Amino acid sequence: MKRLLLCAFCLCQASAFSQDLTVRADRPGAAISPTMWGIFFEDINMAADGGLYAELVKNRSFEFNAPLMGWKEHSTTPGDGSILVLNRGEENPANPRYVRISHITDGAYGLSNEGFRGMGIKKDEQYHFSIWTRMHRGTGIGLRLELVGPDGQKIATARLKPAGGEGWQKDTVSLAAGATEPKAQLYMWIEGQGSIDVDMVSLFPHHTWKERPGGLRADLVQLLADMKPGFIRFPGGCIVEGRDLSNRYQWKNTVGKVEDRKLIINRWNTEFAHRLTPDYFQSFGLGFFEYFQLAEDIGAEPLPILNCGMACQFNTAEVVAADELGPYIQDALDLIEFANGPVSGKWGGLRAAMGHPEPFHLKMMGVGNEQWGPQYVEHYTIFTKAIKDKYPDIRLVNSVGPNPDGDLFNFLNDTLRKLHADILDEHYYRQPEWFLQNAGRYDHYDRSGPKIFAGEYAAQSKAVVSPQNKNDWQCALSEAAYMTGLERNADVVQMASYAPLFAHVEGWQWTPDLIWFDNLRSYGTPNYYVQKIFSANKGSVVVPLSRAGAPLEGQNGLYGSATLDNKTEELVLKLVNTTDRPMNPSIRVEGVKKLPGRAYNESIKATGLDKTNSLDDPKAVSSKKEAISFRKGNVFSPVLLPYSVNVVRIMIH
Ligand code: AHR
Numbered sequence: 001m002k003r004l005l006l007c008a009f010c011l012c013q014a015s016a017f018s019q020d021l022t023v024r025a026d027r028p029g030a031a032i033s034p035t036m037w038g039i040f041f042e043d044i045n046m047a048a049d050g051g052l053y054a055e056l057v058k059n060r061s062f063e064f065n066a067p068l069m070g071w072k073e074h075s076t077t078p079g080d081g082s083i084l085v086l087n088r089g090e091e092n093p094a095n096p097r098y099v100r101i102s103h104i105t106d107g108a109y110g111l112s113n114e115g116f117r118g119m120g121i122k123k124d125e126q127y128h129f130s131i132w133t134r135m136h137r138g139t140g141i142g143l144r145l146e147l148v149g150p151d152g153q154k155i156a157t158a159r160l161k162p163a164g165g166e167g168w169q170k171d172t173v174s175l176a177a178g179a180t181e182p183k184a185q186l187y188m189w190i191e192g193q194g195s196i197d198v199d200m201v202s203l204f205p206h207h208t209w210k211e212r213p214g215g216l217r218a219d220l221v222q223l224l225a226d227m228k229p230g231f232i233r234f235p236g237g238c239i240v241e242g243r244d245l246s247n248r249y250q251w252k253n254t255v256g257k258v259e260d261r262k263l264i265i266n267r268w269n270t271e272f273a274h275r276l277t278p279d280y281f282q283s284f285g286l287g288f289f290e291y292f293q294l295a296e297d298i299g300a301e302p303l304p305i306l307n308c309g310m311a312c313q314f315n316t317a318e319v320v321a322a323d324e325l326g327p328y329i330q331d332a333l334d335l336i337e338f339a340n341g342p343v344s345g346k347w348g349g350l351r352a353a354m355g356h357p358e359p360f361h362l363k364m365m366g367v368g369n370e371q372w373g374p375q376y377v378e379h380y381t382i383f384t385k386a387i388k389d390k391y392p393d394i395r396l397v398n399s400v401g402p403n404p405d406g407d408l409f410n411f412l413n414d415t416l417r418k419l420h421a422d423i424l425d426e427h428y429y430r431q432p433e434w435f436l437q438n439a440g441r442y443d444h445y446d447r448s449g450p451k452i453f454a455g456e457y458a459a460q461s462k463a464v465v466s467p468q469n470k471n472d473w474q475c476a477l478s479e480a481a482y483m484t485g486l487e488r489n490a491d492v493v494q495m496a497s498y499a500p501l502f503a504h505v506e507g508w509q510w511t512p513d514l515i516w517f518d519n520l521r522s523y524g525t526p527n528y529y530v531q532k533i534f535s536a537n538k539g540s541v542v543v544p545l546s547r548a549g550a551p552l553e554g555q556n557g558l559y560g561s562a563t564l565d566n567k568t569e570e571l572v573l574k575l576v577n578t579t580d581r582p583m584n585p586s587i588r589v590e591g592v593k594k595l596p597g598r599a600y601n602e603s604i605k606a607t608g609l610d611k612t613n614s615l616d617d618p619k620a621v622s623s624k625k626e627a628i629s630f631r632k633g634n635v636f637s638p639v640l641l642p643y644s645v646n647v648v649r650i651m652i653h
Contacts, residue, residue, distance in 0.1 A: 019585040020548050023562050025571055025652055026591020030491030032563055035230035035301050037535035039514075040456060040497035041291075042237030043282060046267045046507035047500070050116030051517065053286040054217045056127070056203040057113050057186060062097040063263040074113045074187070081109025086197070093263040094253075095199070100136055102195035110149075113201065116279075117506040118183030118652040120519025121155055122145055126206035128213065129200060130172040132259065133162040138194020146187040147175060155179045162196065174206070182519045193571040200259050209297070216286065216294065219522050220502065223515050224298055226533045231301040233366070233455060233497055239282075240305050240369040241312040243267045245320065251335055254287025255350060261287060267312070268509045274467055275509040289351065292339060292360040302339065303397065303495075305366035306332050307378045314402075319375045322382060322600045325533060327385045336362060336391055357522055366397035370427060370456075372499035377415050384421075395422045396477075397453055404428040404441075413464035417449050423494070425455035432459045432478035434579060439482050439553040442489035452492050457482075458527065459510055471512040471525035473621055473643065474609035480530045480645040481559035481576045487534070488551055488561040490542050496644040498531055505615065514616070523618030526611070529604050530645055533623050537647045539563025539572040539601070558583060558640070564652070573648040577640040589634045592652045597632040599650035600625055605641045619626065 041047065049055065058070035067085045075081055089096040103109045121127065129145055147156040155170075156175035163169055186203055190196070208215030209222075224232075235249050242248035253262045266280040286509060288304070295302040304597040309320035309328045317382050320328060334347050339362035341348035351357070367383045368376060380398055387394055398421045401408035409426075416424060428434070442452065459475035460470040479498070485494045503513035514528050524532070545562035552560040557579035563572045571592075577583050602625040613620050628648070630636040640646050 010546035019556065019558070019583060021552060021585050023573065023587060024162045024544045024591055025564065025572065025589050027544055028564055029544065030542045032487070032490045032538050032540060032542065033230070033494040035495045036232035036487070036490060036538050037229065037242070037531060038233065038300060038303070038495055038497045039224060039227060039229045039501055040233040040237070041501050042498045042499070043235060043239055043266060044237060044500050044510055045503035045513055046116060046280065047502035048275075048282065048286045049249060049283050050504055050507055051502050052216050052220050053215065053283070054092075054204050054208050054215055055283070055285055056115050056118050056119040056205070057201050058279060059281070060283070061095050061259070061263065062099055063280065065292070065518070067097055070114050072096045072114070073109075074112060075109045076107035080105045080107035083111065087604055090468050094260045098197055098199035098634055100195055100197050101190055102137075103141070103190040103193050108189060109259045110187055111160055112185050112187045114185050116519070117504065117521055119147070119186060119203070121177045121179070121181045121184045122205070122520065123177055125177050127156065127175045127177060128172060128204050128206055129158065129160070129175060130170055130200070130202045131160070131162075132168050132170050132200040133165065134168045134197040135162070135164045136195040136197050138192065138501075139164045140192035140215045141196045142191040142609050143192045144189040145173065145175060145190055146189070147177065147184045148183045148187055149179070150183050153179070155181055155184055164394055168199070180520070200334070207397060214285065216290065220515065220517060221294065223522060223524055223528070227528075228535050229298065229300045230535070231303045231495060231497075232291070232295045233303045233305060236305060236369055237265055237285050237500070238312045238314070238369060240307050241310060242307070243312055243315040245311045245318045248311060251288045251304070251306070251331065254284035255289050255338065255354065256567065258285050261285070272465065272509050277507060277509060280507070288335070288338065289354045289356070289448060293356065296360060301364070302360060302362055303364050304362070305369055305397070306335065308368035308371065308376070308381065310368060310371050310375060313370075313644065323379055325379065326380055329383060332365065332367070332383065332387055333390060336394060354398045363393070364395040364397060364423070366425065368399050372412060376412065378651060380416070380421070381419070397423045397425050397455070399413075400424045400426055402427055404430070417446070421450045423451045423453050425453045427456040428454070428465045429456070429458055429460055432461070432474050434552060435459050435478035435482035439485035439559055440551065441485060441487070442492050443551060445489065446490045447491060451494045454486060454493060454496035456497065458498055460512070465510065467511060467513045471612055472609065473526045473606035475512065476526035476530045476621070477576065477609070477643055477645065479527060479577055480534070481554065481578055482532050483530070484559045484561035484574050484576060485553060487538070487563065487574065488542060492614040498527060518615060521615045523613050523615055524622070525613050526604070526606065526621040529622045533602060533604060533645065534574065537572050537574070537649065540566040543571070545573065554578075558585065565649075569651060569653045570649045571652050575638070575640055575646040575648065577642060577644050577646070580642045582642055583640040584637050586635060586637045589652070592634055594632055595636060597653050598627060598629050599636065599638070599648055601628050601638055601646050601648045603641065603644050603646040605644035609643060
């Protein structure tokens with residue numbers, strides 16, 4: 001395939017296309033939506049537990065299907081202690097299980113937790129341990145805590161004496177790490193004799209995003225913040241739908257106290273036989289409150305996607321009968337109240353109790369994820385009426401299926417346009433060639449119809465769901481070429497997001513992904529740098545950029561778009577050279593008296609189409625900014641290196 005693409009490039013090179021380009025700086029067109037470039041978060045690839053959610057203990061409340069998964073017993077001799085899994089489902093249906101640990105001899109007895117492929121611990125940082133306990137027998141029981149490396153080296157120790165009592169209480173203690181270790185484990189030794197009930201065993205780094213206790217991994221949020229995203233789509237993705245309806249994402253189970261959030265199996269746990277992840281669950285420690293807060297922190301509009309009474313159509317395809325949609329619709333209405341409602345109301349009150357009395361200013365919502373067929377239209381109609389009747393200003397995002405063409409797409413695209421949907425959510429997981437060939441996709445879309453959300457897209461180097469897909473430069477370059485077409489059509493396309501967002505290098509199910517991480521490190525892929533450069537340079541309005549009167553969409557292997565940044569009074573050109581040779585187009589800027597003779601080119605390039613980034617070389621493909629100078633006038637000729645994405649900013653006043 002790579003060879004094919006190269007040939008296509010060579011053919012283009014051979015033809016004698018003129019490289020004279022014209023920008024009409026005096027013809028401002030469509031405004032670029034502030035939500036134009038955003039992010040799509042789904043809990044796939046250990047994106048939440050084991051990823052963005054900084055909890056280090058796996059299966060902290062013993063609610064995994066196998067209650068002791070992730071835990072191991074240790075004793076000097078067998079019989080020094082024992083563990084019993086108890087269920088108090090009647091009393092606490094959201095968090096029914098806890099364990100009773102009994103220590104009966106002088107020998108050592110304890111439990112260890114393996115974390116999510118280990119625990120990432122950093123030298124000189126503080127780690128906050130907490131645990132819910134209740135004394136069962138005896139009062140002298142204490143805990144000795146140790147963070148231990150793979151070779152048995154102790155990285156941190158602390159002692160905790162639970163206050164002891166008949167009711168549940170939370171105890172805390174901090175550990176200071178003496179070494180850095182990506183694969184530590186937590187040991188919890190029982191000191192004294194007796195038995196103690198234990199639940200919600202937790203360990204968080206002190207250093208989280210904004211230093212919030214029980215918060216998010218700071219390095220991962222920083223990568224998101226650096227993208228300056230216009231929106232965050234959350235929580236998916238197929239995870240919204242569930243493999244069946246009982247496994248769907250229900251936002252109400254993700255808010256309130258963490259110990260009351262009911263854990264469920266993550267639908268990606270068993271999705272792919274070639275990437276089974278049996279220890280993948282959703283604790284919902286990163287739930288809807290944390291999501292809204294994250295969006296607010298990084299200046300992004302929230303875009304929640306809700307289940308519309310349909311389970312994943314690639315799996316069970318269960319559908320709720322139309323006359324039983326009431327609870328699903330109520331969930332959507334209540335979510336708007338949770339985000340925006342007064343604190344005197346039930347859901348606004350909960351938001352306030354969680355620490356955010358001010359509204360989150362939710363303006364849009366997705367009804368269903370990647371649905372298709374007539375049932376979706378039926379559900380769409382019922383949901384739209386119910387939501388718009390009560391909240392006419394909320395804009396709704398609707399699915400047009402899993403593909404950008406074909407029968408499923410055509411049916412929904414035609415039907416939802418006739419029904420005057422607000423925003424259509426198109427998905428494309430296609431090979432790089434598709435992106436190059438479709439950069440003009442929106443040039444002929446109806447300008448007065450629904451707006452477009454390119455809600456999930458990523459070039460696939462091999463094939464969709466192939467574990468061999470790579471985040472290589474060829475894919476990123478083709479996405480950049482395509483994105484110039486999204487920007488040029490900003491009157492129609494108002495949002496776009498690459499998918500999926502995150503992947504743990506040892507816990508992933510789906511590739512390619514925008515950001516990869518292990519327990520301590522993280523890096524943006526070449527695709528990340530493409531997203532970032534477009535988002536950071538979106539400008540305010542589109543202006544025409546043409547070659548021989550036609551939009552620049554791949555002639556001679558060159559793709560481009562142009563905007564004006566009203567704040568900085570700059571012309572912003574995006575130029576993507578998809579060929580293996582340098583280009584030196586001559587660009588005439590019309591509508592300005594004289595250009596200042598100096599501009600900046602921030603470019604991303606790689607030495608080959610197969611180049612990727614990695615944990616060890618995180619910025620092998622990333623952007624670099626250089627000044628370019630030229631003779632004053634209104635023509636300039638930037639050099640566009642082979643296989644490069646260029647953002648040229650030039651003052652025009
Ligand atoms: O991004 C991975 C999956 O691809 C999403 O969950 C789904 O919407 C699409 O099929």
